Amino acid sequence: MSSERPLVVLLVEDDSAIRELSTMILEDAGHEVHAVRDGDAADAWLQQNEADLLFTDIRMPGRITGEELARRHAHMRVLVTSGEVKEQHPWLDERMVYLPKPYDRKALLAAVRQLAA
Numbered sequence: 001m002s003s004e005r006p007l008v009v010l011l012v013e014d015d016s017a018i019r020e021l022s023t024m025i026l027e028d029a030g031h032e033v034h035a036v037r038d039g040d041a042a043d044a045w046l047q048q049n050e051a052d053l054l055f056t057d058i059r060m061p062g063r064i065t066g067e068e069l070a071r072r073h074a075h076m077r078v079l080v081t082s083g084e085v086k087e088q089h090p091w092l093d094e095r096m097v098y099l100p101k102p103y104d105r106k107a108l109l110a111a112v113r114q115l116a117a
């Protein structure tokens with residue numbers, strides 16, 4: 001377990017293997033994770049609940065893409081992931097942290113720590 005401040009994380013990822021592994025890594029580090037499979041579910045969840053951190057994939061099925069989701073909730077701490085290079089996403093603002101796929105435990109926790117600081 002880590003001594004970091006536990007965060008409530010909304011994790012949005014359509015790839016179930018990545019979603020489950022990332023949930024495990026974050027829970028292992030003491031964070032509380034609510035995981036959903038697309039932007040529509042995430043946006044609906046955020047209408048009723050609060051999270052400290054939005055962690056979202058970009059390419060997902062559904063009406064609301066990761067980009068749209070991140071932009072709608074840009075007031076939150078936002079961690080964005082994708083298999084593409086960061087330069088393909090000029091809409092990312094400087095407060096958002098970009099985590100390229102594939103990422104490992106160390107890279108994920110470092111990104112979360114950067115946003116929590």
Ligand SMILES: [Mg+2]
Nearest residue numbers: 014057059060
């Ligand atoms: Mg995806």
